[in-house]
Amino acid sequence: MSSLGTVMSERRQLVNLAYRLLGSLADAEDVVQETYARWYAQSAAQQEAIESPGAWLTRVAGRICLDQLRSARSRRERYVGEWIPEPLPGRTEWLSARPGAATADPGDRVTLDESISMAFLVVLEAMTPAERVAFILHDVFRYSFAEVAEIVGRTPAACRQLASSARRRLPASPAPATPTAQQAGIVRAFKRAWETADIDALIGLLAPDATAIGDGGGHVRAALQPVEGAEQVARFFAARAGAMPGMTVLERTVNGRPGLVVRLDGAVVSVMAFDVASERIRHIWAVLNPDKLRPWTAD
Numbered sequence: 001m002s003s004l005g006t007v008m009s010e011r012r013q014l015v016n017l018a019y020r021l022l023g024s025l026a027d028a029e030d031v032v033q034e035t036y037a038r039w040y041a042q043s044a045a046q047q048e049a050i051e052s053p054g055a056w057l058t059r060v061a062g063r064i065c066l067d068q069l070r071s072a073r074s075r076r077e078r079y080v081g082e083w084i085p086e087p088l089p090g091r092t093e094w095l096s097a098r099p100g101a102a103t104a105d106p107g108d109r110v111t112l113d114e115s116i117s118m119a120f121l122v123v124l125e126a127m128t129p130a131e132r133v134a135f136i137l138h139d140v141f142r143y144s145f146a147e148v149a150e151i152v153g154r155t156p157a158a159c160r161q162l163a164s165s166a167r168r169r170l171p172a173s174p175a176p177a178t179p180t181a182q183q184a185g186i187v188r189a190f191k192r193a194w195e196t197a198d199i200d201a202l203i204g205l206l207a208p209d210a211t212a213i214g215d216g217g218g219h220v221r222a223a224l225q226p227v228e229g230a231e232q233v234a235r236f237f238a239a240r241a242g243a244m245p246g247m248t249v250l251e252r253t254v255n256g257r258p259g260l261v262v263r264l265d266g267a268v269v270s271v272m273a274f275d276v277a278s279e280r281i282r283h284i285w286a287v288l289n290p291d292k293l294r295p296w297t298a299d
Contacts (some may be wrong), residue, residue, distance in 0.1 A: 007036075007039065007057070008269045010053065010057050011036075011196060013054070013057070014031075014035060014090075015028055015029070015095060016141075017062070017118070017136070017141060018032055018065055019063075020115055020121075020124075020140060021065040021066075021136055022065055022068060022069065023086060023121050023124065023125065024085065024086045024292075025086050026086065026294065027068060031287075035064065038232070041055060050147075055147070056097065058147075058151070059150055059151050062151035062152075062187065063151055066152065069132060069133070074260055074294065079213070080217060080218030080224075081215060082222075082224070082226065082248065083122070083215060084118075084213060084285045084286075084287050084290040085118065085121040085125070086295075087118070087254050087255060087259070087271040087273055087285070087287050088255045088256075089252070089253070089295050090253025090256065110190070115136075115140045117163040117256055117257055117273075117275075118254065118257070118273035118275070119275040120284050123169060123170060125234070127169055128162075130152055130154070130166055131162045131163070132213070133151065134152055134159045134163045135163045135167065137151065138163045139163060139166075142167065145157075146158075148163075172253045177277075178276045178277055178279065180257070180258065182276075182279070183258045184251070184258040186257075186279065187203060187251065187259065188251060189201070189205055189260040190205050190260075190274075190281060191249050191251065191260055193205060194237050194238070194241055195241060195242075195249060197238040197239075197241035197242070198238070199234045199238045202230075202233070202292055203234045205281055206230035206234060206280060206281050207280040207282045209229065209230075209282070210229065210233050210280070210281055210283065211228050211233070211282075211283050211284070212226065212233045212236060212286065213227075213284070213285050215228045215285070215287045217288075217289030217292070219288075219289055219290055219291065220269075220288045221288075222286070222288050222289075233284070238268075244264055245266055247262060247263070247264050247269075248262070249262050249263075254271055254274075257273065257298075258274065258276075259271065259272050259295065260274075267286060268293050268296045268297060269290075270285060270286050270288045270293075271287045271292075271296055272286045286291070
């Protein structure tokens, strides 16, 4: 027999899984809510007959995510501009920012590790839905391929191939990780150079092939195409320094890495994530779509 505590204790795992699979905190919350709705739609006898509630909940959540990933492909084709995963605040109390939530539930925290970095999530976007599910479940959450097969609806051998194909989409030789404190220093220097429109300083902080991508979702103005090259990125940001009176830039943790949050008259209007390697900024992702900034409203 499954107690309420046993079933609800799986919530954190489900939120962690769904966010990594979908790249959206709002969608992850919806998936977990739907998963529990299906659990409680069963009779007490049906619930008691389930040997492992955790495995059952994971299978259901995984299948819902797979369906959402498949439908998201067509939605993203109609998306205005570039699509960037929804940025995750560094604080554990992020759920308290959700409309209607009175307090943060400790079981609703997303564990911050390498698989939650914006750089990693962006790579996942290049995978097919089945590849992404197989890879995340097996390589990140350590489910067996037999367990993955039950979720994806393919044989364990086919799921092994999916995970292998997904791995080939990862960088062949990722740059050595830059210590967090050093990353923070580089992002802080970028902030100062941006605020003073110091183009030379910005160029010095950027990798020669640096890219900057904005996501406005058609709701607010954002560059529809990536800005490429250190000088072009530096000039892009310098041209916008001080463009909005009342704008402040704050250092914050974004998806477990040092990032920046831009406020205008007290409201969060942009969250910026950075990929730093070899003491240079390689990628900047700026999320301006207000639909993706809800978890930051209480920042």
